[in-house]
Amino acid sequence: MRIGKQDQAFTAIATSDADSITVRGYDLVDELIGEIDFTDYFWLLVLGERPTDKQRRMMNACLVSIAEHGLVPSVQAARMTLAAAPEAWQGAMSAGLLGMGSVVAGSSEIAGRYLAEVIARAKNEGKDIETAAIESLQALKEARKKVPGLGHPQHSAGDPRVDRLLEIADKNGVSGVYIETLRVLAKHAPGIINRPLPINVSGAIPAAILDAGWPLDALKAVPLLARTAGLAAHLYEEAQRSIGFIMSNEADLAIAYDGEPSKKTRETKAARD
Template sequence: MKIGKQSTPYQAICTSNPETIIVRGHDLVDTLIGSISFTDYTWLLVAGSLPDEKQRRMLDATLVAIAEHGLVPSVQVARMTLAASPEAVQGAVAAGLLGCGSVILGASETSGAFFRDIREEAQASGRSVEAAAEKLLRGYREQKKPVPGYGHPLHKGHDPRAERLLAIARELDVAGIHCEIAKTVERLIPEIIGRPLVMNVSSAIPCVLLDAGYPLLALKGVPLLARTAGLIGHLLEEQTRPIGFVMSAAAASAIEYDGPAPGGFVANEN
């Protein structure tokens, strides 16, 4: 069954014959293996060309920045999945990645789209970046939509990861229109939204990568790729120092039952 619009059936990522494997036009064995880093390879697979030094360092910095963030929900579900099914590391990794959405790790994609919209509004209207950002921010306020990539429950004054990524972008002379937009939005938020919200790492990642030439539609894959490495580290530790059932028991003790029960019943799940 044909689903959706389809054009000529081609793909331009990989092909092979019995002697040679070609990835994005490069001989995998003779040119890529042992010659480029995994960060280089990621850029090649996604963008279709090998990165220059600045692009490599910028992507590498974002991957390092977001790979690990403690016992967030995606990590907890991965560790508890492995505790329940110790033979299925791949299932535990998948469970952790499935828990990455608009609240955890998904904001890089939405922030990138937000910055694109501001850039296009400025270009189309001939107005300044500040005027375009103000227009879109007021629209977010009227619709009561959260501004993607701003605010953090722990990092109130500034997100050190975001500041470091922006500093690297400046050092590499990569910072451009999207970094300008990101900082302009942060400056306008207190006046328009009514309270200060700092740039977090999920808005820093798209602004520095877009300025480096990374594709907008692939932004969500960056935190997913990075967090996969973090999940594997947690799952190795779960096999040697398990806490999956400890977390499960802690949840049971922290959450009280308030539904109906027979008279005289006293809950004691321990």
């Protein structure tokens, strides 16, 4: 069955023949293996060109900042999957990555798209960033929606990773309209929303990497790649000293059943009473 357009039968990423493998216009063996680090290769694969020094530093900083964050739900899912199926690293890794949604890790994309919306609003309506940001915050308040990229349940006084990422962006001349917009939102959000709303790492990462030239539509790839490294660490540790079943048991103990009792339970209780 033919579904969708059938007139773009091309890829610009890689090809091979009997004698060579070509990736983004480079010979894999002679020009890439042993000659390029993985961050550069990641950038090259996605964008088709190697990053500048500034872009490399910013991407490296973003990847390091988000790779590991403890026993978050996606990590627990991965570790419990490996405990149940120790032969299935790919299944456990998939379980962890599939758990990266709008609340954990995937929130970077949401924040990035929100920043882009505010910037587009300013441009399309002929307003400055500050005016567009204030209007957007007021609209979020009226709709009782959260401000993407701001606020943190643990780091209420400010996410320590944010200052470092923005410092690197400023120092390397990366900071542009996305970081400007993020800072303006952080300036006005507490007064409009009426509670502390510091910038979180899910706001800093998209602002910094988008200003560095990374495409908005590939934004989710950054936390996905970073968390894959963190998951690899957890899965290796899980294979060495498992805590998957411990977490499962603790969850069972922590969650009380509040559904309907069985007939036998009701009869037993009635007999005691």
